[in-house]
Amino acid sequence: MKKGENMRLFFTKMHGLGNDYIYMDGFDSRMSKPAAWPLEQKGQLAVMMSRRHTGIGADGLIFIQPSEEAAFRMEMYNADGSRGAMCGNGIRCAARYAYDHGISTNQSFQVQTDSGIRSVYIRKTDEGEHITSVRVDMGVMANLGEQRVLLKAKEEWTDFTGGSFPVQYVSAGNRHCIFFVENVEAFPLKKAAELIHTLPGNEDGVNVEAAAVEKIAVTGEKYIKMRVVERGSGETMACGTGACAVTAAAVWQGYCRYDENVEVRQPGGILTTAYLADGRMLMEGPTEYVFEGYFDIPIASFYNGTR
Numbered sequence: 001m002k003k004g005e006n007m008r009l010f011f012t013k014m015h016g017l018g019n020d021y022i023y024m025d026g027f028d029s030r031m032s033k034p035a036a037w038p039l040e041q042k043g044q045l046a047v048m049m050s051r052r053h054t055g056i057g058a059d060g061l062i063f064i065q066p067s068e069e070a071a072f073r074m075e076m077y078n079a080d081g082s083r084g085a086m087c088g089n090g091i092r093c094a095a096r097y098a099y100d101h102g103i104s105t106n107q108s109f110q111v112q113t114d115s116g117i118r119s120v121y122i123r124k125t126d127e128g129e130h131i132t133s134v135r136v137d138m139g140v141m142a143n144l145g146e147q148r149v150l151l152k153a154k155e156e157w158t159d160f161t162g163g164s165f166p167v168q169y170v171s172a173g174n175r176h177c178i179f180f181v182e183n184v185e186a187f188p189l190k191k192a193a194e195l196i197h198t199l200p201g202n203e204d205g206v207n208v209e210a211a212a213v214e215k216i217a218v219t220g221e222k223y224i225k226m227r228v229v230e231r232g233s234g235e236t237m238a239c240g241t242g243a244c245a246v247t248a249a250a251v252w253q254g255y256c257r258y259d260e261n262v263e264v265r266q267p268g269g270i271l272t273t274a275y276l277a278d279g280r281m282l283m284e285g286p287t288e289y290v291f292e293g294y295f296d297i298p299i300a301s302f303y304n305g306t307r
């Protein structure tokens, strides 16, 4: 391709609970093998395409790439161009895409991620006509320790008086920091996330959640309410790895039990998780197509990140 020319990039936009990503298919013969593109350019592309006004609009960009170890390899970038190691809503959508496009012909298959191989299962209606959800074995959740953080009320924080909060760090293949709070909606999550990012150990970023374990009044059944400010994407409507991390933390803190299904309710909808006694976390939830199309970028802007 010559300087001054456009490069045409085909994509499919999908979302899981409103956590929306642009998917680019490295198996698609119309594309010039994105697996070979330099990482920096893929990050720049994520920034350009994710912009809500001048791009396609998304929380990030996910490449579905050929793999020697699994049906495909998932390579994810946040909206700010940073690389993400794992994405729970993303892996469900990528798996759904792979099944629908013949990349896997089995309903059960494996996906390679930057934090290891994950097993996925495409669940269908009894007649086998429709896909109802995708379940993922999210692997082992690692306890990265607890900390007490002081959120001081700043003058401009008129709605928040501050306080000292215990937080739980969890790796769900990516890093999470969880505040268990009384009122998830009222908690100043953005401010809390800003503070958490300044603490030692979080230099490379961290996904920050506010969560509460609540009960359905009539049945007494427990569920988790959660909001998230994601590393590299800001506040999103939902986070799959976040739901898993919060479920593990709720079990460690004694709010929930091993081997029980837990509903994690987020602004974008509900995910079901189950923390198995053997340490694995299962996550199941919906996947939706939004639209597909192509994105033309002038080759020059691809190399300097503008559009």
Ligand SMILES: N[C@H](CCC[C@H](N)C(=O)O)C(=O)O
Pocket (backbone or CB within 6 Å): 019, 078, 083, 084, 085, 086, 087, 088, 089, 090, 174, 175, 207, 230, 231, 232, 233, 236, 238, 239, 240, 241, 242
């Ligand atoms: N939304 C995602 C997480 C994206 C990962 C990310 N923000 C990071 O760790 O850099 C999820 O459903 O799990």
